[in-house]
Amino acid sequence: MSKTPVLDAREIPMATRLQTIVARLEGLQPGEMLELVAPHEPSKLLSKLLAEFPLRFDFSPLERGPVAWRYHVTARLDPVPRSVTNYLAWDHDRLDAMLEHAFEHAQRGEWPGALALAQDFKHGLFRHIEIEEQILFPAFEEATGIRDMGPTVVMRHEHVDIKEAVEGIVRGAKDKNLDEMERQRANLLGVLIEHNMKEEQILYPSTDQRLDAKALEGLVVKLMLN
Numbered sequence: 001m002s003k004t005p006v007l008d009a010r011e012i013p014m015a016t017r018l019q020t021i022v023a024r025l026e027g028l029q030p031g032e033m034l035e036l037v038a039p040h041e042p043s044k045l046l047s048k049l050l051a052e053f054p055l056r057f058d059f060s061p062l063e064r065g066p067v068a069w070r071y072h073v074t075a076r077l078d079p080v081p082r083s084v085t086n087y088l089a090w091d092h093d094r095l096d097a098m099l100e101h102a103f104e105h106a107q108r109g110e111w112p113g114a115l116a117l118a119q120d121f122k123h124g125l126f127r128h129i130e131i132e133e134q135i136l137f138p139a140f141e142e143a144t145g146i147r148d149m150g151p152t153v154v155m156r157h158e159h160v161d162i163k164e165a166v167e168g169i170v171r172g173a174k175d176k177n178l179d180e181m182e183r184q185r186a187n188l189l190g191v192l193i194e195h196n197m198k199e200e201q202i203l204y205p206s207t208d209q210r211l212d213a214k215a216l217e218g219l220v221v222k223l224m225l226n
């Protein structure tokens with residue numbers, strides 16, 4: 001996997017920063033991704049992107065302070081209306097690629113890079129789980145009336161196992177132990193592949209189908225901004 005290009009806002013003069021970043025993002029081809037680094041929460045930029053180009057970009061945080069704020073920003077493949085399936089399946093793919101990238105570094109013995117990428121992966125996946133549990137699952141439960149015996153209960157249980165295996169991968173990278181990383185990755189994928197498939201094929205689409213366009217747009221924007 002090729003490395004995602006980085007745009008460090010801290011290197012751009014304040015007076016032209018916002019315009020320069022927007023111009024660079026506008027130049028992204030569909031499917032292209034950029035890592036944006038900022039010295040503070042880039043809420044002004046993200047709001048501007050959503051207001052001026054409502055369907056053009058997706059974003060997900062990589063790191064949120066206290067020194068740097070880093071976001072992945074991607075130009076969406078098609079400017080179709082937002083859906084939970086579209087946004088969170090993109091986030092699954094983004095996270096899969098980050099994990100693969102961490103292992104590529106570890107296999108080459110590049111441990112500082114492997115650890116940094118494993119930590120980014122952990123931050124990204126834990127945040128993904130957080131927005132599912134705090135925002136999406138309650139919306140699904142509200143929209144379908146399915147609570148106690150439903151899929152969100154199963155998903156929450158699986159999230160516990162997923163987090164444990166991710167912690168193991170980071171520990172393996174810290175200890176420069178590729179065998180341990182591989183063992184923990186096998187544990188992770190033993191749950192995650194099917195978990196993501198169930199979400200993408202059942203849970204996300206059933207939420208999408210039950211909300212009207214305005215409610216759905218509001219829900220996905222809330223997921224993106226959290």
Ligand SMILES: [Fe+2]
Nearest residue numbers: 129132155199
């Ligand atoms: Fe999940």
Ligand SMILES: [Fe+2]
Nearest residue numbers: 088132196199
């Ligand atoms: Fe998910």
